[in-house]
Amino acid sequence: MALVTTTEMFKRAYDGGYAVGAFNVNNMEIVQGITEAAGELNSPVILQVSKGARSYANHTYLVKLVEAAVKENPDIPMALHLDHGDSFEVCKSCIDGGFTSVMIDCSSMPFEDNVRITKQVVEYAHDHGVVVEAELGTLAGVEDEVSVEAGSESYTHPDEVEEFVTRTGCDSLAIAIGTSHGAYKFKASQCTRNEEGILVPPPLRFDVLEECIKRIPGFPIVLHGSSSVPQEFVKIVNQYGGNMPDAIGIPEAELRHAAELAVCKINIDSDIRLAMTATIRKYMAEHPDHFDPRQYLKPARQAVKDMVAHKIQNVLGSAGKA
Numbered sequence: 001m002a003l004v005t006t007t008e009m010f011k012r013a014y015d016g017g018y019a020v021g022a023f024n025v026n027n028m029e030i031v032q033g034i035t036e037a038a039g040e041l042n043s044p045v046i047l048q049v050s051k052g053a054r055s056y057a058n059h060t061y062l063v064k065l066v067e068a069a070v071k072e073n074p075d076i077p078m079a080l081h082l083d084h085g086d087s088f089e090v091c092k093s094c095i096d097g098g099f100t101s102v103m104i105d106c107s108s109m110p111f112e113d114n115v116r117i118t119k120q121v122v123e124y125a126h127d128h129g130v131v132v133e134a135e136l137g138t139l140a141g142v143e144d145e146v147s148v149e150a151g152s153e154s155y156t157h158p159d160e161v162e163e164f165v166t167r168t169g170c171d172s173l174a175i176a177i178g179t180s181h182g183a184y185k186f187k188a189s190q191c192t193r194n195e196e197g198i199l200v201p202p203p204l205r206f207d208v209l210e211e212c213i214k215r216i217p218g219f220p221i222v223l224h225g226s227s228s229v230p231q232e233f234v235k236i237v238n239q240y241g242g243n244m245p246d247a248i249g250i251p252e253a254e255l256r257h258a259a260e261l262a263v264c265k266i267n268i269d270s271d272i273r274l275a276m277t278a279t280i281r282k283y284m285a286e287h288p289d290h291f292d293p294r295q296y297l298k299p300a301r302q303a304v305k306d307m308v309a310h311k312i313q314n315v316l317g318s319a320g321k322a
């Protein structure tokens with residue numbers, strides 16, 4: 001199977017009450033870990049590339065790594081998606097360069113500007129058989145070059161979604177209901193603490209999600225910033241020389257519930273970063289004499305695979321849906 005768009009994936013996910021995972025790729029080990037897990041579990045998967053990934057690894061390398069993954073896993077539908085494209089030009093270069101899906105994120109601009117630029121990207125993308133994700137509302141947190149301080153995010157206004165989707169012709173819509181980018185999603189002042197002293201985040205705004213679904217029934221919704229920052233990995237990082245105080249994420253049960261509703265794409269990046277880093281820190285501490293990168297990248301790749309398999313089975317519900 002060649003790379004596909006997300007159209008069929010989202011239709012089946014919407015009807016089937018599950019979501020497709022969109023995992024960020026930055027190097028070979030990450031591409032392999034994600035796609036081996038999806039292949040073994042017979043799950044559709046979206047590999048997404050941010051502006052930061054393109055400047056780190058180079059567009060051509062990433063596309064060729066993904067093409068290799070398609071060849072190695074011929075039985076599962078895979079999409080290659082641009083995460084947070086911030087201009088028509090960036091989207092165009094990905095559409096021209098082999099991507100099957102792009103995001104245009106003008107969510108920080110005034111509504112009319114967001115409509116205008118999104119529509120421009122949609123017209124070009126659809127002419128080239130590529131689908132477009134757009135965004136309304138602002139997430140807090142830090143993701144590559146997107147940075148919004150916790151507390152200054154704004155939830156999506158359900159009143160705007162129908163007009164936005166109709167006027168732009170976009171294929172899916174990212175909304176803000178309280179998820180957040182990065183491993184430090186919330187300020188302590190926004191949270192409570194459990195008996196172990198771990199921060200407990202405010203719950204997602206399912207009322208906002210339900211209102212959006214009412215306005216655009218049948219339309220695929222996307223959640224960004226949906227890592228759960230598993231505390232066992234934060235503990236390993238901190239135990240082996242790291243320092244990640246108060247790193248927390250979105251509870252997996254809330255994401256599972258969102259996946260059963262109209263949410264068809266859930267973005268997960270920080271959990272992959274965390275799994276790799278925890279594994280490498282532990283490995284380095286336990287094997288101070290090793291210096292062959294393959295020795296620590298092998299378990300790191302396995303950690304990516306295990307994390308993605310866990311998400312497919314326990315959060316997304318997409319196992320067996322390829």
Ligand SMILES: [Zn+2]
Nearest residue numbers: 143224225267
């Ligand atoms: Zn995002």
